[in-house]
Amino acid sequence: MEASLRLMVGARRLLRRSGPGLILRRLRHKKKWASTEPKFSSTRLALQNFDMNYKVQFGDLWPSIRVSLLSEQKYGALVNNFSTWDKTAYELEQLKAKDFVLEAQRRVQEKAFPEDPSTPALPPELETLPSPRAPWPYSPNLHCYTFTRGDISRFHPARVSSLGLLDYYLMDASSLLPVLALGVQPGDTVLDLCAGPGGKTLALLLTGCCRHLAANDISTSRTRRLKQVLHSYVPQDVSQVRVTSQDGRKWGDLERSTYDRVLVDVPCTTDRHSVLEEDNNIFKRSRKVERQMMPMLQVQLLVAGLLATKPGGVAVYSTCTLSHLQNEYVVGGAIDILANQYQIDAQVEELSSFRHLFQDTFSFFPSCPLGELVLPVLWANFGPMYFCRLRRLT
Ligand SMILES: C[S@@+](CC[C@H](N)C(=O)[O-])C[C@H]1O[C@@H](n2cnc3c(N)ncnc32)[C@H](O)[C@@H]1O
Secondary structure, three states: OHHHHHHHHHHHHHHHHHOHHHHHHHHHHHHHHHHHOOOOOHHHHHHHHHHHHHHHHHHHHHHHHHHHHOOOOOOEEEEOOOOOHHHHHHHHHHOOOEEHHHHHHHHHHHHHOOOOOOOOOOOHHHHHOOOOOOOOOOOOOOOEEEOOOOOOOOOOOOOEOOOOOEOEEEEOHHHHHHHHHHOOOOOEEEEEOOOOOOHHHHHHHHOOOEEEEEEEOOOHHHHHHHHHHHHHHOOOOOOOEEEEOOOHHHHHHHOOOOEEEEEEEOOOOOHHHHHHOOOOOOOOHHHHHHHHHHHHHHHHHHHHHHHHEEEEEEEEEEEOOOOOOOOHHHHHHHHHHHHHHHOOOEEEEOOHHHHHHOOOOOOEOOOOOOOEEEOOEOOEOOOOEEEEEEEEOO
């Protein structure tokens, strides 16, 4: 009532000043503006979409995944080996945080020396651990601290050490799993195809194994952030990184059969971000086509990544979505394209022993047909993180 009164007074004033033409123009403008106003926020559209699809995909597990996605996520502190790492590790241990990678390595050691009488017997599911001759087949030298199950303490922001470098990098701890699964070995040439803002690139460098590391991202703003991360964490004399800003889909033509290890950490619907943040949300109406084309882009990037891998080399595909259309289906699609269009064989490698190693820290989806999927749960609110390890055979 009050609003229509104000409208009438305003209209009368306008009529007096400028005649009926202007009023009509203003009203027309107002109507157009009102009809383009979004009915639902992007976060709400994302939740509706997930409710529809993930109920089918995850059944009874979906309500608990949903509430975890909407709750505060947990972080991990990736220790910067280039900085005063021993001091950092000591300080993190004082906070009662645990290095989940070191704990997994200890479990492998226990398997390697089972005859040691002081070693407790392993539970049957750990019998699939790697053989004693290859005690740690995953990327080495990575140390990441998390608070234990159910502990929702937060890490303080990273600090500059006496060496002038930041002491740790805060990330969703499950983001380290694709890098660990890549199994970088000393002297490897490595490609990080979609690298910005650079958490995984930093982890790859921290392995101390990369003879040469190519870090690429199509977005110049993301490669700028990547360079800032490198500047804050890595000494200037570490020079084996090359940063580029190209379309990763071209890599198969640019550098075919070149790299020992390739990480393909693709853009996706970033499920946690999509249900929480309006800013840069892929569920905005204006980004509908981009969202629909996402699986196609992901297949193209994975194909390019595998083409850039040497025969016998390894690529890891990863996303932070629960969607099987962006996960297993993409892996299956890329393998088919490689076989049919390029006569190249690539094969998914089993990661079930890897899953057993880290199951105290993360909740894995038990029935993922290809690769592994970390589910957000309240006792370990990491992820979602999907990763799949592929070996290029020919
Ligand atoms: C999930 S993010 C990568 C996160 C990064 N690996 C990290 O750990 O910090 C996906 C990235 O892919 C980039 N991207 C999107 N399309 C691309 C393309 N065609 N080629 C290369 N990068 C692309 C985006 O700019 C975005 O930075």
